[in-house]
Amino acid sequence: MAFAAAENSVRDRHPMTVSPPVVLRDGRSCSNHDRKPGMTLRKVIYTPDGALVTGEGGRLDRLRSVSERFARTSELVWCLFIRDFSGRYRQSILGIAWALILPLATVGVFLLMNRSGLVTLGEVGVPYPVYAMTGLTYWTLFATGVSACASCLINASSMLAKINFTRSALVFSAAAQGGVEFLIRGLLTGAVFVSFGSTPHSLALALLCTLPLFLFTLAVGFILAIVGSLLRDIINALGTLLAGLLILTPILYPVAAGSPLATLNTYNPINYLIGFPRELILYGTASMLAAFLASATFSVLLLLVGWRLFCVAQTRVVERI
Numbered sequence: 001m002a003f004a005a006a007e008n009s010v011r012d013r014h015p016m017t018v019s020p021p022v023v024l025r026d027g028r029s030c031s032n033h034d035r036k037p038g039m040t041l042r043k044v045i046y047t048p049d050g051a052l053v054t055g056e057g058g059r060l061d062r063l064r065s066v067s068e069r070f071a072r073t074s075e076l077v078w079c080l081f082i083r084d085f086s087g088r089y090r091q092s093i094l095g096i097a098w099a100l101i102l103p104l105a106t107v108g109v110f111l112l113m114n115r116s117g118l119v120t121l122g123e124v125g126v127p128y129p130v131y132a133m134t135g136l137t138y139w140t141l142f143a144t145g146v147s148a149c150a151s152c153l154i155n156a157s158s159m160l161a162k163i164n165f166t167r168s169a170l171v172f173s174a175a176a177q178g179g180v181e182f183l184i185r186g187l188l189t190g191a192v193f194v195s196f197g198s199t200p201h202s203l204a205l206a207l208l209c210t211l212p213l214f215l216f217t218l219a220v221g222f223i224l225a226i227v228g229s230l231l232r233d234i235i236n237a238l239g240t241l242l243a244g245l246l247i248l249t250p251i252l253y254p255v256a257a258g259s260p261l262a263t264l265n266t267y268n269p270i271n272y273l274i275g276f277p278r279e280l281i282l283y284g285t286a287s288m289l290a291a292f293l294a295s296a297t298f299s300v301l302l303l304l305v306g307w308r309l310f311c312v313a314q315t316r317v318v319e320r321i
Contacts, residue, residue, distance in 0.1 A: 141210065145179040151235050153226075202284055251274060
């Protein structure tokens with residue numbers, strides 16, 4: 001009994017390297033004696049953090065392994081998404097109507113402040129409700145997705161303790177909540193366009209340009225899922241931080257060129273990820289194209305860093321939840 005306990009303890013502390021049989025890149029296995037010259041092999045090392053692939057082409061194999069694992073968890077992502085979406089409005093009297101009430105209330109408050117002289121809104125070239133609702137629709141994708149991702153590990157703590165599954169599925173399903181809110185408020189924005197007699201321009205291209213914003217949301221979500229699980233204060237303050245970012249970013253109002261706020265937003269990727277597709281819809285122009293492409297590239301790089309950080313830290317973080 002003592003020897004078995006000691007053996008189990010050693011096995012838990014040290015990763016186990018599996019050499020024979022060697023796994024080929026196409027998934028078949030062979031022994032070292034069957035290896036032919038030029039044959040690309042890989043070695044799988046099983047650790048407490050998951051399976052690692054080393055050897056020739058190891059990094060490519062690892063990337064392919066992550067992609068295959070994500071493809072296998074697509075059904076899990078969908079189930080988690082349905083669970084989160086149905087639970088979001090389950091105990092609410094108005095239910096999904098809140099997704100329509102909140103943006104209308106926000107736009108109404110700014111209109112009231114503008115007419116009372118408290119806030120001066122610049123000329124936007126289109127009816128202000130159309131301008132503001134278009135910006136808020138894109139903002140909802142980011143704000144809702146980031147808020148859901150920040151607390152996704154904490155909300156699933158009981159499931160993480162009992163079931164072994166790909167934890168990144170929680171982040172993907174949480175970010176998808178922002179996509180649903182985007183579609184719902186997009187319908188409302190369409191109704192606002194019709195009521196004011198406005199015609200959208202380049203709508204299909206503008207919808208395609210939503211992808212970089214979603215990637216940026218996912219990247220921030222991966223980082224906040226780790227940080228928020230360790231520092232709960234981040235989650236508590238996230239609503240206030242997002243509200244402040246909404247005010248500082250020209251979502252609800254235009255910013256005068258050369259103003260301090262305009263200079264500040266020069267380094268704000270959200271300004272371009274939202275401003276460019278809105279410019280396409282409202283005016284059919286693309287004056288922010290270069291800045292938008294730079295922000296889109298930054299979003300992809302940040303997603304790779306955030307996803308890698310999540311994969312490295314997820315096991316240690318889950319132990320502390």
